[in-house]
Amino acid sequence: MSQRGAGWADLMRAANGGDADAYRRVLREIAAALRPLVRRGLVRAGRPAADIEDVVQEVLLAVHLKRHTWDSARPIEPWVYTIARYKLVDALRRRAGKFDLPIEDFSETLAAEGESPALSGQDVARHLAQLPPGQRAVVHAVAVEGVSIADAAVRLTMTEGAVRVALHRGLATLARALGQD
Amino acid sequence: MRTDELVHALVADRAAVQAPLGRQVALAIAIGFAISAGLFWMALGPRPDIAAAAVTVRFDLKITQALLLATTAVALVLRLAQPGADTGLQKAVLAAAPILLIVAVVAELLIVPASQWQAKMIGSNALICLTVIPLLSLPLLAALLLVLRRGAPTSRAAAGAVAGLVAGGLGAALYATHCTDDSPLFVAVWYSIAIGGVTVLGAALGRSVLRW
Structure with missing residues (x-):
């Protein structure tokens, strides 16, 4: 231990x-x-x-x-x-x-x-669908499709900085939403 | 979503980390105190005879007790916002300000004749004290609760209450420079009620505001 x-x-x-x-x-x-x-x-x-x-x-x-x-x-x-x-x-x-x-x-x-x-849950996916479109696209790309920040930026035509911000905000929003379920 | 997918997103987000909580709390207190001090200066300001008062034991004790309460409460609230942190020492040290106050009250009762006890206790500014201390505490309490939301307090009401002690202590220290009632008998009754009110408010707000 x-x-x-x-x-x-x-x-x-x-x-x-x-x-x-x-x-x-x-x-x-x-x-x-x-x-x-x-x-x-x-x-x-x-x-x-x-x-x-x-x-x-x-x-x-x-x-x-x-x-x-x-x-x-x-x-x-x-x-x-x-x-x-x-x-x-x-x-x-x-x-x-x-x-x-x-x-x-x-x-x-x-x-x-x-x-x-x-090893799979329902709640995160359910709340992911409720995120603002930008955050949802970034979190989905990085988590579910497993692409890097750089690749997500290219695919979504965003800057890497914007991808990072959207990812972090998306995760913070998810955590809040889970807590209020 | 699979847990491994979530882990992938968390790993990608690893650069986004907040400043240590201690630094954030210090900043919140600085900002809250600046606002409270500004309001205090505009509305009341220190008593005219503050230079003379500052060399009296009773005045110094009053300020010391308030600041001692605030500093010991800061140490505890920081621990309360960090999951699994040991709080035993900080809880014990929190008793320092009340103990100092009790000692001061006993000394005052010994020094001052019984016929004056009531007059000393009731003082001349009780209502202002009960109004101004909570008002001066509010900016501090708001700043502290906002920053504690970024922490992870597992006992939300307790964390909110101790944030109330910090805010109440600092609000009381500010008001103490205006107030001409220096007797520990006055402080023990009216300052305690005022700070207690801020503490109860902190606990009530903390329960809901500090959810995470």
Whole structure:
């Protein structure tokens, strides 16, 4: 646990220095570590485990947008898990009034998912469709089609700076929209 | 959307990182304080005998308590806005200003004859104190809440309340230079009520404004 925490901290420090590979790795590792936690939280609250990836993605967005609140001299694990707990509690509260099935009906799904996790969520895609067209086009190109900032700029006939701004605003808007779901 | 696709977008956005929260909070306080001080200067200004007052213990204590409350509250609110940060020390230190006030009140009760206690406590400016401190605190509270939105407070009401203590403390420090009621008995009652009001307002606003 502490070994992994030190690893995350090193990766995050490298990421803050601009290292894309380190950032990709730490985000993936955080996502992987969160899944069992989120699953337990959802199951305990009687929510469908199908929501796991939505919560994981919401936490990843928060980790990304709030990473200036991590003091790089401190351990990173308490920071990550506190964010995750906050987002999980928030997600459960928001979903509390919504349609729900008894957990028994999902026992099969749960088992199946354990074997091959469906690492895909619904919420981000749904809110992506609500973004202003410019932000939506940029986020879609960079995320879903996986093109670079430079390629997105050429394809959308925008400057790279405008692409960066639209991407960041789009992600911030997505995070806000997810929180108000 | 697949999580890996989202990760790709986050990685592409890695250059967009905000300044450390401490620096942002410092800037917010500087701006909020400048506005409050400007309003204070235009509307009231310091008392005419401030030079003479500044060498009296009671006046100095009043200012010290207000500034001590504000600085200890800043330290705590910064921690509250950083997920997982340890707040134990900052919460303990927050007691410094109230303890100093209690010590001052006890000393005043020992020094001043009982027949004057009531007059000292009621003072001459209680209503102005209760009005002006919250008003001077509002620009600071607004600036702090705006910047704390960029933080990640997991207890939103607590973060808002402590932001209220910062704003109330600084607002009180400004007003204290105008107010001629220097007795700790006056400060303990009326300043506390005024700052308490700002704190409650901060908690109420924080609960909704500081969502993230």
